[in-house]
Amino acid sequence: xxRRLKHVGLNVxxxxxIVFMLVPFLWTILESFHGSDVFAPVLxxxxxxxxxxxxxxxxxxxxxxxxNSLIACASALAVSIPVACMAAYGYSRLRFRGRSVLxxxxxxxxxxxxxxxxxxxxxxxxxxxxxxxxxxxxxxYAAVNMALAILLMRNFFDxxxxxxxxxxxxxxxxxxxxxxxxxxxxxxPAVAASAVFVFVNAWQDYLLASSLITNSADFxxxxxxxxxxxxxxxxxxxxxxxxxLVSVPSxxxxxxxxxxxxxxxxxxxxx
Amino acid sequence: MQGGGPALEDGGQLRASGTxxxxxxxxxxxxxxxxxxxxxxxxxDAEGMVEKRGRRLRSGSLGAALAWIGPSYAIFLAIMAxxxxxxxxxxxxxxxxGRDSFVGLANYRAILGSGQxxxxxxxxxxxxxxxMVGQFLVGxxxxxxxxxxxxxxxxxxxxxxxPWALPGIVAATSWTFLxxxxxxxxxxxxxxxxxxxxxxxxxxxxxxAVIIAGIWKGAPFYFLMLLAGLQSIPRELxxxxxxxxxxxxxxxxxxxxxxxxxxxxVTLILGLIWTAxxxxxxxxxxxxxxxxxxxxxxxxxxxxxxxxxDLSEASALSVILLLIVLVLxxxxxxxxxxx
Numbered sequence: 001x002x003r004r005l006k007h008v009g010l011n012v013x014x015x016x017x018i019v020f021m022l023v024p025f026l027w028t029i030l031e032s033f034h035g036s037d038v039f040a041p042v043l044x045x046x047x048x049x050x051x052x053x054x055x056x057x058x059x060x061x062x063x064x065x066x067x068n069s070l071i072a073c074a075s076a077l078a079v080s081i082p083v084a085c086m087a088a089y090g091y092s093r094l095r096f097r098g099r100s101v102l103x104x105x106x107x108x109x110x111x112x113x114x115x116x117x118x119x120x121x122x123x124x125x126x127x128x129x130x131x132x133x134x135x136x137x138x139x140x141y142a143a144v145n146m147a148l149a150i151l152l153m154r155n156f157f158d159x160x161x162x163x164x165x166x167x168x169x170x171x172x173x174x175x176x177x178x179x180x181x182x183x184x185x186x187x188x189p190a191v192a193a194s195a196v197f198v199f200v201n202a203w204q205d206y207l208l209a210s211s212l213i214t215n216s217a218d219f220x221x222x223x224x225x226x227x228x229x230x231x232x233x234x235x236x237x238x239x240x241x242x243x244x245l246v247s248v249p250s251x252x253x254x255x256x257x258x259x260x261x262x263x264x265x266x267x268x269x270x271x
Numbered sequence: 272m273q274g275g276g277p278a279l280e281d282g283g284q285l286r287a288s289g290t291x292x293x294x295x296x297x298x299x300x301x302x303x304x305x306x307x308x309x310x311x312x313x314x315x316d317a318e319g320m321v322e323k324r325g326r327r328l329r330s331g332s333l334g335a336a337l338a339w340i341g342p343s344y345a346i347f348l349a350i351m352a353x354x355x356x357x358x359x360x361x362x363x364x365x366x367x368x369g370r371d372s373f374v375g376l377a378n379y380r381a382i383l384g385s386g387q388x389x390x391x392x393x394x395x396x397x398x399x400x401x402x403m404v405g406q407f408l409v410g411x412x413x414x415x416x417x418x419x420x421x422x423x424x425x426x427x428x429x430x431x432x433x434p435w436a437l438p439g440i441v442a443a444t445s446w447t448f449l450x451x452x453x454x455x456x457x458x459x460x461x462x463x464x465x466x467x468x469x470x471x472x473x474x475x476x477x478x479x480a481v482i483i484a485g486i487w488k489g490a491p492f493y494f495l496m497l498l499a500g501l502q503s504i505p506r507e508l509x510x511x512x513x514x515x516x517x518x519x520x521x522x523x524x525x526x527x528x529x530x531x532x533x534x535x536x537v538t539l540i541l542g543l544i545w546t547a548x549x550x551x552x553x554x555x556x557x558x559x560x561x562x563x564x565x566x567x568x569x570x571x572x573x574x575x576x577x578x579x580x581d582l583s584e585a586s587a588l589s590v591i592l593l594l595i596v597l598v599l600x601x602x603x604x605x606x607x608x609x610x
Binding site for chain 2: 018025083094106114115116122123124146207222225255
């Protein structure tokens with residue numbers, strides 16, 4: 001009897017945990033379709049309306065800021081993925097003095113608090129006159145996420161049999177040809193996964209964008225949303241609809257990469 | 272990106288078969304006499320150790336390394352390493368109105384002498400410990416629940432993970448909305464208990480409120496990691512325990528948790544680094560207020576740099592935060608190496 005009660009108890013705790021994880025964002029989604037009446041009593045009649053979304057898409061800066069974020073994220077991908085893929089190949093296939101020192105040098109910066117990085121970056125950016133440049137912001141994202149992308153792809157290269165390299169070598173492939181024609185097609189899954197992670201991390205960033213972008217026309221969507229909340233604190237309908245729109249790309253991307261993430265995080269960091 | 276799912280699956284299989292083939296090759300080529308070389312750094316990846324030496328002679332030129340690794344290192348040095356070192360340098364200077372002057376440890380002395388430092392330090396530890404314990408418990412509970420093949424696990428798993436994928440601003444907005452006057456929390460508490468506290472504007476309740484949001488945002492990470500660990504436990508082990516009549520809690524403490532100790536340590540280390548350095552969610556909900564009640568060190572650093580514009584003191588603070596995280600993380604890392 002007590003055993004059975006305990007079983008029920010465990011399930012109740014589990015159910016509570018599920019509710020805790022699901023309700024906050026589902027509530028945001030639900031109420032974003034509630035017109036301007038977002039604080040209506042919970043059990044009142046619900047008439048779905050798209051008015052908040054219409055307002056956000058037609059009358060706010062969110063669509064333009066969405067585009068700005070996409071530009072920054074695209075630059076981050078364009079810079080980080082080819083460069084990190086080459087580096088991953090290098091760390092996996094080349095033997096040279098100081099290899100592991102260099103590799104762990106990249107990894108250790110992951111310990112740095114982002115807030116510690118922002119202060120000197122602010123000064124680097126003012127030296128380089130790079131403020132309000134979305135491509136430069138993308139390069140910063142590329143740098144911040146470089147370690148993760150390299151780690152991910154290097155592990156993948158490590159698990160490709162060396163026999164492939166040797167065979168290509170015997171057939172007269174140069175090092176670059178081996179990389180490009182033989183190995184690169186095989187690591188595409190890791191390339192795709194790193195791309196997803198770089199994109200999601202860049203899309204989520206508030207801190208870097210808020211200090212490196214000062215002109216409101218160049219705001220990324222996170223900074224723009226925060227500014228919008230500051231200016232229109234009471235327009236919850238529009239704020240919630242914007243929040244839902246902002247989260248769509250990263251949630252979608254994350255859903256695609258979830259399985260892979262676990263393998264990387266639990267095995268990849270192990271070294 | 273549509274092909275992402277299946278492509279990743281292929282990668283997994285390819286990876287597994289690749290490992291075994293690679294082992295065969297290196298094992299076949301490995302002469303016994305070379306094994307005894309005193310190279311402790313190679314002991315860890317002992318497979319293909321000799322192969323490495325051979326390769327180094329053939330292709331280990333620094334030029335090749337530069338060509339392949341150079342571009343990433345240039346970006347890394349310019350945007351991560353150089354600023355990080357510069358950050359430490361700034362902390363020994365006084366930066367004001369564009370004129371820098373060396374002040375030695377004055378910034379650190381000023382910080383250690385201010386009451387805000389100890390209050391922020393306490394808040395950071397309080398935040399980090401509560402969020403980590405909360406995330407661990409929620410993540411473990413969910414992982415144990417989802418480890419059983421139930422219909423809910425299949426459909427709810429992707430939904431459970433959503434908070435982790437949300438931008439900090441969206442998480443902060445959702446929770447600010449929940450906590451707001453006449454919001455969902457208010458309505459539920461009012462009808463159940465007849466109370467309606469103003470969560471985020473109360474100095475005593477703001478921190479717990481932010482902690483709950485923080486647990487929510489990060490618990491999916493623990494969930495995913497612990498679930499992956501639990502699923503790697505051989506069934507025979509658990510069945511044997513069941514046959515021996517072990518209770519559920521006993522199985523958890525004596526078999527499951529020790530078995531996944533490695534995954535657990537990685538999870539906790541990453542969790543520690545992320546939580547202690549966490550900025551977005553707290554700042555976007557409270558900016559450190561009310562009356563500095565949620566002013567953890569990262570928030571204080573940001574405010575010092577970008578509201579008071581005292582860059583050198585902010586730099587010194589960030590160095591202190593880095594040291595604190597290191598002091599907390601290194602013993603855990605050492606433990607991991609030992610296991």
